[in-house]
Amino acid sequence: MPDVRPQDRRPVPFRGGGFRPHPLPWAGPAVFLVLLAVWEGAARAGLVSPLVLPAPSAAAAALWSLVESGRLWLHLSASLQRLVIGWTLGTAAGIGLGLCIGLFSLARAGLGPVVAALFPIPKIALLPLFIIWFGIGEGSKVATLFFGALFPTIIATAGGVDSVDRTLIRMGQSFGLPWRDVVLKIVLPGALPAILSGARISASIAIILLVAAEMIGAEYGVGAYILLAGNMMATDQLIAGVALLSVMGLTVAFLIGRAERWLLRWRG
Amino acid sequence: MNLSIEGVSHVYGRTTALDDITLTVESGRVLCLIGPSGCGKSTLLRLIGGLERPSAGSVLQEGAPPPGCLNPLTYVFQDFALLPWRTVAGNVALALEHHRLGRAERAEIIADVLARTKLADFRDAFPRQLSGGMKQRVAIARALAVRPAVMLMDEPLSALDGQTRELLMDDLVSLWERERFTAVYVTHNLAEAVRLGHTIVVLSRRPGRVHATLTIDRPLADRQPGDADLEQHVAHLWDLMRAEAEAADREVLDA
Amino acid sequence: MPRIARRLLARLVVSGGLAVALGTAGLLAPAFAPSSASAAEDGGADRVVVGALRFTSSAPIFIAYERGYFADEGLDVAFSFFQGAQPVAVAIASGDVDFGLTALTGGFFNLARNGALKVIGGHFHEVPDHEGSAVLASNQAYDAGLTSPEALAGHSLAITQVGSSFHYMAGRIAEAAGFPLSEISLKPMQKVGAMIGALKSGQVDSMIIVPHIAHALDKAGAAKIIGWVNAYAPYQVTTLFTSTRNVAERPALVERFVRAYQRGIADYRAVMLDQEADPAATDEMTRLIHQYVYTDRPYDKAAPSIQAGAIYVNENARLDVGDVAAQVRWFQDQGLLATDFDHTDIVDTRFVEAYNVPD
Numbered sequence: 001m002p003d004v005r006p007q008d009r010r011p012v013p014f015r016g017g018g019f020r021p022h023p024l025p026w027a028g029p030a031v032f033l034v035l036l037a038v039w040e041g042a043a044r045a046g047l048v049s050p051l052v053l054p055a056p057s058a059a060a061a062a063l064w065s066l067v068e069s070g071r072l073w074l075h076l077s078a079s080l081q082r083l084v085i086g087w088t089l090g091t092a093a094g095i096g097l098g099l100c101i102g103l104f105s106l107a108r109a110g111l112g113p114v115v116a117a118l119f120p121i122p123k124i125a126l127l128p129l130f131i132i133w134f135g136i137g138e139g140s141k142v143a144t145l146f147f148g149a150l151f152p153t154i155i156a157t158a159g160g161v162d163s164v165d166r167t168l169i170r171m172g173q174s175f176g177l178p179w180r181d182v183v184l185k186i187v188l189p190g191a192l193p194a195i196l197s198g199a200r201i202s203a204s205i206a207i208i209l210l211v212a213a214e215m216i217g218a219e220y221g222v223g224a225y226i227l228l229a230g231n232m233m234a235t236d237q238l239i240a241g242v243a244l245l246s247v248m249g250l251t252v253a254f255l256i257g258r259a260e261r262w263l264l265r266w267r268g
Numbered sequence: 269m270n271l272s273i274e275g276v277s278h279v280y281g282r283t284t285a286l287d288d289i290t291l292t293v294e295s296g297r298v299l300c301l302i303g304p305s306g307c308g309k310s311t312l313l314r315l316i317g318g319l320e321r322p323s324a325g326s327v328l329q330e331g332a333p334p335p336g337c338l339n340p341l342t343y344v345f346q347d348f349a350l351l352p353w354r355t356v357a358g359n360v361a362l363a364l365e366h367h368r369l370g371r372a373e374r375a376e377i378i379a380d381v382l383a384r385t386k387l388a389d390f391r392d393a394f395p396r397q398l399s400g401g402m403k404q405r406v407a408i409a410r411a412l413a414v415r416p417a418v419m420l421m422d423e424p425l426s427a428l429d430g431q432t433r434e435l436l437m438d439d440l441v442s443l444w445e446r447e448r449f450t451a452v453y454v455t456h457n458l459a460e461a462v463r464l465g466h467t468i469v470v471l472s473r474r475p476g477r478v479h480a481t482l483t484i485d486r487p488l489a490d491r492q493p494g495d496a497d498l499e500q501h502v503a504h505l506w507d508l509m510r511a512e513a514e515a516a517d518r519e520v521l522d523a
Numbered sequence: 524m525p526r527i528a529r530r531l532l533a534r535l536v537v538s539g540g541l542a543v544a545l546g547t548a549g550l551l552a553p554a555f556a557p558s559s560a561s562a563a564e565d566g567g568a569d570r571v572v573v574g575a576l577r578f579t580s581s582a583p584i585f586i587a588y589e590r591g592y593f594a595d596e597g598l599d600v601a602f603s604f605f606q607g608a609q610p611v612a613v614a615i616a617s618g619d620v621d622f623g624l625t626a627l628t629g630g631f632f633n634l635a636r637n638g639a640l641k642v643i644g645g646h647f648h649e650v651p652d653h654e655g656s657a658v659l660a661s662n663q664a665y666d667a668g669l670t671s672p673e674a675l676a677g678h679s680l681a682i683t684q685v686g687s688s689f690h691y692m693a694g695r696i697a698e699a700a701g702f703p704l705s706e707i708s709l710k711p712m713q714k715v716g717a718m719i720g721a722l723k724s725g726q727v728d729s730m731i732i733v734p735h736i737a738h739a740l741d742k743a744g745a746a747k748i749i750g751w752v753n754a755y756a757p758y759q760v761t762t763l764f765t766s767t768r769n770v771a772e773r774p775a776l777v778e779r780f781v782r783a784y785q786r787g788i789a790d791y792r793a794v795m796l797d798q799e800a801d802p803a804a805t806d807e808m809t810r811l812i813h814q815y816v817y818t819d820r821p822y823d824k825a826a827p828s829i830q831a832g833a834i835y836v837n838e839n840a841r842l843d844v845g846d847v848a849a850q851v852r853w854f855q856d857q858g859l860l861a862t863d864f865d866h867t868d869i870v871d872t873r874f875v876e877a878y879n880v881p882d
Contacts, residue, residue, distance in 0.1 A: 051616065051637045128717065136710055136726045170319055171349035175363040175414065176339050185362060189353045216717065217710040217727075224685075227711070231609065231684040232859055233633040266353040266394045 051235060059239035066225075066240065076244070078220035079210055082138065083248075086145025086213075087206045094150045094202070095195060098157020102191070103183065108158075115158075119151040124212040136217035144213040149202035156198020160191030193267070196260050203252045207245060222248070269331045269340065269417040269450070270295050271316060276325035277475075278311055284475035285311050288325070291469060291478065293418060295331075298444065298451045298488075300465030302458065304509060304516035308476030309454045310422055316452060317341045317420045333417040338367050342416035346423040348403040350395040350410075357382065357391040360410045367414075377413050384443070385409040401432035405439070412447075419451040425460060434493070437463055441488045458509075462501045463491050470508050473516040480508050568599035569776055574611035574620035575602055575815075579735075579832030580647050580761065581624055582795065582812045587787030589811050596779035602815075608688070615640055615766050622769075622780060626761045627850055629686025629859045635869035636861065641770050642847060644763035644781055644840035644875040649753040653796070653835035655760070656692060656752040657737035664728035665747040672696050672750040676706040678728035681718040684711050686859055688760060689718075692731050692752050694853055699755040704857075722746050735831030759843040759850070770871050781874045785839050795833035805830065844870055845879030 036056050042048045043055030050058060066072040100107040101115070123144050130140040130147075164187050172182040214223030222244050229237035271293035278286040285308040293299050293316075301309045314320045316327055318341060333340040343349075350359050360378050369377070382388045385405045395403055404424055411419055425433045437460065443449070444464075455461055461468050462484060472479040484501060491498055575581045587593055593600040605611045608625035615623050616639035624646055625631075634640050649655040660669040669678055675696065682689035690709065697704040710727050712718045719736070721727040723745045731752060732740075740746040752758065763784065769777055790808070798805040809826050816832075817825035837843070848866035855862050872880075 049637070051634070051639065128720070131717070131721070131726070132724065136712070136721055165349075167345055167347060167349045168351060171343065171345060172362075174317060174319060174339075174341075174343040175410075177362070177366055181366050185365075186351065189351070192353075215711070215713050217712065217721075219709070224711075228685045228859075231628070231630050231686045233609075233613070233630040233637075264353075266396070268394070268396050 051233070054236040054239055056239075058236040059243065062234070062236040062240040063243065066237075071220075074220045075222050075225045078218070078224075079214070079222040079248070082141050082145060082213065082221065083206055083210060086142040087149045087203060089142070090146040090149030090206070091153050091199060091202060093146070094153025094198070095157050097150075098154040098195075099161060099183070099188070099191075101154065101158040102161025103187070112158075115151060115154050119155065123148045123209055127212060127216065131216055140216065141213040141218065141221075144209050145206045148205045148209040152202045152205060153195070153198050156194050156201070157191055160194025160198075161187055163194060164190035193260075193264055196256065196263065199259075200253065200256050203256060204249060207249050207252065210245070269329060269333050271418055271450075271452075272328045272330055273312075273316065274326055274328065276312070276315055276322045276327065278308065278315060278320070279323045286315075286322075287475040287477050289471075289476065289478055290325075293450060293452055294467075295417075295450050296448045297466040298453055298464050300461040300468045301452060301454045301471065302456060302461050302468060302505065302509070303471030303476060303479070304473045304513040305456060306516055307471045307473050307512075309456075309471060312471075312476065313343075313420050313422050313452060313454050316418075317343055319343075329417075334415065337415045337417050339363065339414035340417040342411045342414055342419055344404075344407050344411050344419060344421040344424045346426050348395075348400075348407045348427070350403055350406055352395050355392050355394055356387055356398070356406050356409075359395070359406055360413050363410050363414050381409040381413045384412065384446075385439075399432070400428045401436055404428065404436060408440075408443075417450060419449055421451055421453045423455055424453075426455070426457070433460075440464060441491075445489050458502045458505050459493065459498075461505070462498045463493070464488065468501075468505065470505060473512045479512070568594070568597050569779075570599045570601065571621040571776070571780060572601050572603050572619070574605055574614050574623040574625075576605055576608070576611070576625060577816050577818075578733075579812060579816055579829050580733075580834050580836070581815070582808075582833070583646075583787035583791040583836060584624055584784060585787075585812060585815045586790050586808070587783045589814070590787070590790065592783035592786040593780070596783045598776075598779060598783065607683075612640060612764075615764065618766065618768070622763065622765050624761060624763055626688040627691075627759070627847065628684075628688055629690070629854050631764075632851055632854055632860055632869065635764075636864045638767055640764050640869065641767050641871040642762045642764045642842065642869055643770065643777060643871050643873075644784070645759055645837040645842035646761040646763055646840065647834050648837045648843060649756065649758035649760060650835050651753050651757075653753070654734045654751065655758075655834055656731050657734055657748045658696070658729060658731050658750040658752065659722060659737055659740060659746045660729045660749045661722050661725045661727065661746055662744070663725040665749065669728055670747075670749055672755070673700040675700070675729060676702040679708040679710050681710050681712045681721050681727040681730040683713060683715065683718065685709070686854070689731050691850060691853060692758070694857070695756040695758065696731075696750075696752065733832060734834065735828050738831060739828075757843065757846060759837075759846040762842065762847070763840060770873075774873065777874055781840065785875075788836055788838070788840055791833075791836060792838060795830070796835065798830055798833070840875045842870070842872065842875055842877050843879050844872065844877045845881050848881050 039053070040056050043050065043053070043058070066075070097111065101111050102108070126147070127140065127144060130143045134140040134143045168186050168190065169182060172186045177185070210221070211223035211226055214221040215227060218224040222241055226238060226241035226245070229235070229241055273289055273291040273293070276286060276289045277284065289312060291299070301312065303309050311320070315322045318327075329340065351362060354362060357378050360381060361374065364374050364377060378391075379388070382391055385408055387402070387405055387409055390398065390402065395406070398406065407424070425436055428436065441464065453461075453464055465484065468482040468484065469478060470480040470482070471477065482501065482505065486497065573584060575584060588600050588602075603614065603620055605614070608628050609630050611620065611623040611625045612631045612634050614620040616634050631640070635642070647655075658672045664678060668674060680693055682693065684690070693707055693709060694704045697707060710721065712721055715732070718727075718730050718732070719740070722730050723740075729749075737748050741748045763781070765777060794801065794804045794808045809829050810822065812829050813822055813825050816829055844866060847870055851860065851864075851866050851869070854860040
């Protein structure tokens with residue numbers, strides 16, 4: 001090596017870094033709080049008419065009066081009951097049908113196109129039919145949520161079954177596992193991650209459909225409350241109701257996240 | 269129990285994968301199947317184990333499986349085929365659960381095979397927590413648990429790195445010394461074949477035919493990597509295969 | 524309603540709420556500033572937009588337009604047609620429409636309470652000696668004993684929405700019959716069509732509806748008329764209303780509009796409230812109305828429905844202030860409206876004769 005003057009020695013320039021998101025847990029709540037503060041400030045200063053956009057404090061007051069009058073629980077329990085029944089039945093039926101489509105060629109060839117054709121239909125559009133079929137009572141509301149949850153679950157489950165490693169199934173067969181055991185011990189657990197992410201989607205869809213389902217003949221329910229607020233031009237109640245829906249969505253997402261962590265703990 | 273493969277041919281669509289294979293798998297011996305890639309080794313193994321039906325010919329079991337045998341023809345797969353949602357013990361249990369065994373008896377078998385494969389300390393670990401070599405040990409333990417008459421091993425060491433492979437080969441040899449199991453062992457690695465095989469069957473490239481059969485008499489326990497006669501066998505096998513392998517390689521590229 | 528959304532945005536921008544945030548507010552504000560019905564710069568007619576529903580009950584306004592009464596007042600009227608009462612009120616609040624002619628609803632009162640709207644005249648009114656809204660029972664419920672509105676307790680009744688005029692009428696019937704409204708199970712169906720469907724199929728026991736639909740259903744044997752709303756309460760169903768801005772900034776224009784509208788009402792009442800008197804005049808007016816109502820049907824098919832739908836409209840657009848006050852109180856009692864206002868905040872009596880005014 002020839003002599004190198006010290007001033008010609010310099011560190012290699014750093015060119016890496018970036019392109020790697022890292023968690024900033026404070027950012028989400030901070031942005032949320034700043035938005036709320038700006039919104040509240042604008043309303044307080046009279047820059048925004050309460051009709052155009054009610055202040056967060058007005059929405060909170062509407063929510064509080066709902067709590068105080070005890071009607072919050074009436075609305076919530078009515079909606080949760082519909083949600084739990086409709087979504088649970090829809091998800092159970094969806095897993096069953098999805099498994100059939102994933103496992104049986106006849107079901108795949110026969111039902112696959114039907115599912116593909118029915119999935120994109122907005123269930124809101126079918127509400128009048130549901131009312132004729134299931135009545136204006138709980139039947140049509142639960143049915144709306146049921147069908148809303150059914151199709152994404154079928155598609156997620158069938159996709160999950162397809163993605164199960166075939167060598168695992170061959171392995172099961174090579175050890176002489178009965179068909180039932182192959183399905184219950186290999187196919188179903190293998191499809192579970194897909195089924196759970198389907199459940200996230202179907203639960204969100206069910207919550208979205210809640211407002212539509214409660215349009216007809218509902219006295220109580222978060223959706224009915226929001227519709228009433230809209231009819232009454234009570235925008236503070238409207239915001240309060242929408243916030244309730246949002247909290248329901250967050251809660252469901254949290255619960256499914258918990259279920260995922262427990263059921264899929266083998267993924268680490 | 270011997271296995272007799274008689275005139276087996278297999279056709280996928282218009283491609284003939286195997287053509288008139290006749291072999292005997294003798295009890296208590298390891299038969300290695302080697303051949304260039306795409307020669308139908310793995311297909312032959314699936315036909316032997318009944319995972320696929322041959323287009324022609326038949327695979328026959330001769331004699332009764334040994335007493336206590338739960339699954340006479342048992343596979344060990346190249347990629348281990350462990351259920352990621354079951355622990356080591358759970359994966360072994362999978363092979364036993366559908367058999368009529370008492371709870372205690374099942375637990376005993378599991379403990380026994382885990383001890384024999386040196387996995388006793390890992391019984392509650394999930395596959396993702398194990399190295400490749402450990403995973404294959406679990407798969408071997410699972411195979412042993414059903415007391416097979418014949419083990420059908422499909423490139424069991426090919427997914428492992430060289431050092432792990434050496435370790436596991438030693439384990440397999442000592443296992444064979446103790447158990448004297450019967451195995452059909454598919455590999456494309458000639459060194460593995462000469463270390464583990466009592467009989468080595470060389471298949472030709474597609475359509476797979478029996479190209480040559482080689483018997484190595486030296487006991488498995490006495491074979492060491494680098495033994496001169498084993499090296500000679502490797503060289504001989506390579507001579508047999510070289511042209512075939514080159515042709516097969518080009519065939520793949522042309523496809 | 525992109526137009527309304529734009530208006531709302533414009534308001535935000537104009538009010539400066541987001542001026543800094545948007546940065547370009549200086550550019551946006553003039554472009555998006557509400558341009559509702561300012562007097563024409565060139566000295567021509569004043570342009571006003573009327574929000575209307577395609578009902579026979581809106582006929583006086585069509586008559587005033589077709590016969591040039593608005594033009595006589597120097598008004599250039601354009602119609603904007605809506606599907607329901609609520610959107611008309613929203614459109615006036617947002618400045619897209621100047622005058623509206625629809626039913627009073629809870630949502631309307633809330634908009635008015637926020638200072639956006641003023642009731643300036645009366646229109647359809649339930650009066651005892653003229654057919655108005657009917658109470659219908661499904662055939663099943665009728666056979667089971669629901670033969671008069673007094674028997675509605677314990678039955679279901681279809682309404683469009685909570686806070687609608689149907690909701691209010693049910694309340695007044697319950698009040699008159701002496702049982703709490705909570706004993707009627709109200710079923711919001713969103714649309715009149717859905718209400719009719721539910722009644723026909725027996726999914727609800729009863730509903731309230733305008734007379735020509737009621738007669739048609741009764742005649743077809745699909746349901747039974749069991750009573751009339753006018754037997755229970757005099758009721759100011761629909762009103763003429765405008766934006767608070769218009770009454771504050773352009774009262775003269777509002778006055779001119781009301782004058783022309785009153786002439787339309789006079790013509791309508793003379794012919795349509797006694798259709799037998801002059802068949803030729805009735806036919807002529809029906810043809811005029813047919814340009815706006817049931818336009819998808821040939822005249823022969825449309826005429827009976829138009830004529831049957833000719834409900835009572837207050838003379839000279841008189842306004843039953845007492846009943847408007849009662850409606851506000853009723854909605855407040857139901858907990859649907861804030862109690863911080865009364866009818867005086869939402870009614871402007873400068874333009875028509877007010878009667879039945881509370882002390």
